[in-house]
Amino acid sequence: MERTAEENGLKKGPWTPEEDQKLVDCIQKYGHGSWKELPKLAGLNRCGKSCRLRWTNYLRPDIKRGAITDEEERVIIDLHAELGNKWSAIASYLPGRTDNEIKNFWNTRLKKKLLRNGIDPDTHMPRTHLDTLLPVLPQLLSCNSSRTHTWESVVRSQENAARLAKLLLVGNILQLLKSGTTVSPHLPMETISPSLGSALVMSRTPWDSLMMGLQSERFTPKAEFDTLTCQPSFKDALRPAFQNTMETDNMMDINSNKFWESSNMYTDFEVPDLVSASPVCLSTDQEPNNFTSPDEFSNPPTTSNAMEDILMDDEASNYYWKQVLDQATLSP
DNA sequence: AACAGCAACAACCGCAAATCG
DNA sequence: CCGATTTGCGGTTGTTGCTGT
Numbered sequence: 001m002e003r004t005a006e007e008n009g010l011k012k013g014p015w016t017p018e019e020d021q022k023l024v025d026c027i028q029k030y031g032h033g034s035w036k037e038l039p040k041l042a043g044l045n046r047c048g049k050s051c052r053l054r055w056t057n058y059l060r061p062d063i064k065r066g067a068i069t070d071e072e073e074r075v076i077i078d079l080h081a082e083l084g085n086k087w088s089a090i091a092s093y094l095p096g097r098t099d100n101e102i103k104n105f106w107n108t109r110l111k112k113k114l115l116r117n118g119i120d121p122d123t124h125m126p127r128t129h130l131d132t133l134l135p136v137l138p139q140l141l142s143c144n145s146s147r148t149h150t151w152e153s154v155v156r157s158q159e160n161a162a163r164l165a166k167l168l169l170v171g172n173i174l175q176l177l178k179s180g181t182t183v184s185p186h187l188p189m190e191t192i193s194p195s196l197g198s199a200l201v202m203s204r205t206p207w208d209s210l211m212m213g214l215q216s217e218r219f220t221p222k223a224e225f226d227t228l229t230c231q232p233s234f235k236d237a238l239r240p241a242f243q244n245t246m247e248t249d250n251m252m253d254i255n256s257n258k259f260w261e262s263s264n265m266y267t268d269f270e271v272p273d274l275v276s277a278s279p280v281c282l283s284t285d286q287e288p289n290n291f292t293s294p295d296e297f298s299n300p301p302t303t304s305n306a307m308e309d310i311l312m313d314d315e316a317s318n319y320y321w322k323q324v325l326d327q328a329t330l331s332p
Numbered sequence: 333a334a335c336a337g338c339a340a341c342a343a344c345c346g347c348a349a350a351t352c353g
Numbered sequence: 354c355c356g357a358t359t360t361g362c363g364g365t366t367g368t369t370g371c372t373g374t
Binding site: 013014034035036048049052056085086087088099100103107 | 358359360361362363364367368369
Binding site: 012013014015049050053054057058100101104105107108109 | 339340341342343344345
């Protein structure tokens with residue numbers, strides 16, 4: 001059993017220039033056939049493990065000094081999307097860079113950079129949490145250009161808001177499924193998004209046109225994210241669906257950029273964490289839903305198959321939901 | 333000037349795979 | 354083949370230096 005350096009009375013902590021020199025001299029003279037034996041040969045009061053790390057991460061002559069370049073950054077992002085946290089594998093593509101350096105660079109900079117741009121650093125996909133919708137819903141509901149809100153126009157606004165909610169729901173489900181998380185259609189809606197359940201049941205209108213947008217290849221989340229520029233093209237991904245669902249009369253034109261620019265939806269937007277599909281998250285103390293639905297819609301189903309009730313509500317959408325879920329389940 | 337907060341980086345630890353006897 | 358030892362990897366922690374108050 002390996003004992004720690006402390007247990008062996010060996011030195012820990014930062015290396016001194018003298019120690020570095022001893023290590024370099026020793027390796028130049030004898031090589032590093034056995035890291036275990038090397039400290040004795042070099043006259044160092046360090047464990048072999050510490051010597052190896054110091055050599056591979058800092059003293060090796062082929063170490064590339066200086067900041068990681070933009071090009072290297074691009075490579076790291078791409079390889080991470082491909083390989084995950086296989087730092088040594090990623091490092092093998094970047095001559096002179098160590099796995100430790102890349103790992104640190106990822107954890108301290110790239111991770112934050114991706115998060116700032118609304119990208120989940122684990123999945124490299126846009127973070128389409130359903131609750132991102134909530135700040136937008138009031139705007140959707142109030143974006144009628146006319147000052148006089150007819151009941152019909154209000155209902156229509158709400159229908160479109162619900163459509164947006166559903167669209168984001170699909171994106172979230174796809175993301176969860178593709179990331180390997182199992183989502184049962186029998187889970188209550190609150191499991192997926194406690195705050196959005198009531199919003200989703202507001203409208204029970206057919207939304208086949210929404211699905212047309214979804215089915216368009218442009219929706220594929222990964223294809224919509226430029227890993228190099230870290231710019232999610234979330235807007236463009238959603239646009240096809242809205243071209244079909246949004247009415248131009250009394251509604252802000254979804255194509256005019258006015259909505260997107262003012263909604264702050266994907267720029268400088270603080271994107272919350274992905275919701276977990278785990279029943280652990282089935283708490284009732286979630287943030288209150290700041291969306292007030294009309295009375296007739298204010299009783300979201302609470303039974304165990306509530307989600308199924310909602311998603312499979314009408315025949316038109318039933319077929320599409322099954323397709324979407326099947327597709328997502330089959331995807332690697 | 334002193335302090336707190338934060339980011340960046342170096343180094344350590346634990347575990348698992350590979351190698352050795 | 355099997356247990357012990359070594360090596361490699363990834364996650365985490367500790368230290369240092371910078372910046373803002």
